Amino acid sequence: MANHMGFQAPTHDHKRCVSSALENAEEKSRVLGLRFTKTRRKVLEVLWQSHNPLGAYEILDRLQKDGRRPAPMVVYRALDFLLEAGLAHKISSCKTFIGCSTPDENHEAQFLICESCGSAAEVAGQPLAEALEKTAASAGFKINQRVVEIIGVCPNCQA
């Protein structure tokens, strides 16, 4: 599988990321009986143009190059679908969206976000999830959803 956690080397074969992401999406949709329509596919494609999360209006800009600029609703609706289906994630602190790199697992996303190059990487949730669980438990809190967004400098930009 081409998609995986952590930051990609600048030299990685990005086409494989894209094709594998789209194939995964097709497959997941097929299995779950979801409708992976043209618009939804296009939006996911745009999200996968890079490993940088995009704002909804940036997505619109990029769709435009490929025809007439759709209304914002079009993108937000497609995003709703992708989020719901676990094919993309929202990064709240940046008001951006990114393709999910591990859509086959049923996970909550936790992100490392580089201030320098803008790229973002999903990280393994397990150890974090445990720490969160412990913290919550000690406050008597029942967790439904986690937002974990770590901002800093990625390995590529440190070098």
Next chain:
Amino acid sequence: MANHMGFQAPTHDHKRCVSSALENAEEKSRVLGLRFTKTRRKVLEVLWQSHNPLGAYEILDRLQKDGRRPAPMVVYRALDFLLEAGLAHKISSCKTFIGCSTPDENHEAQFLICESCGSAAEVAGQPLAEALEKTAASAGFKINQRVVEIIGVCPNCQA
């Protein structure tokens, strides 16, 4: 100290939360040579009307009751100051703001947010911070800032 981590019992003496928060803010500003002006104080007071985070325009609504409605800039500027001074925090995923319950420590805030009653509580960052540090380190990532917002049901609402 009246302010502390975790969810408050519905019966707690909230006036003490407010007065202690405002006193802490005065003191911290004095020590650091910051200007805790009238507007900034009012906004912090409004934030402390409850333990529920408020949107910027909700804050405006509440300031209005106490005179003429200020322009949004007024509130956003005061919030900038309060965030900068560590007297308040932003909760990105809800686009809201909340008074900091432990402004004397130099900490990053991590929140439990109740979907049922809307209240939010800061939680001790140390164990979480360690888990985050570990996760980041293993990806070669240098952390500058953390956004941790756990959504679920608080102990009061479970009962």
Next chain:
DNA sequence: ACATAAAACGTTATGATATAACAATACATA
């Protein structure tokens, strides 16, 4: 006390993000 510079404020305008509502179309399936 007065001049000066920096910080804060008031105000207007505008940018950026997101959703409501409803008519038209495509799709699944009986």
Next chain:
DNA sequence: TATGTATTGTTATATCATAACGTTTTATGT
């Protein structure tokens, strides 16, 4: 092919946030 449901297209509008600029307040040196 009829029917209900999901999706799309479109217009309008709500919500969140900042730019820019002139005025006022405040801290500080003289």
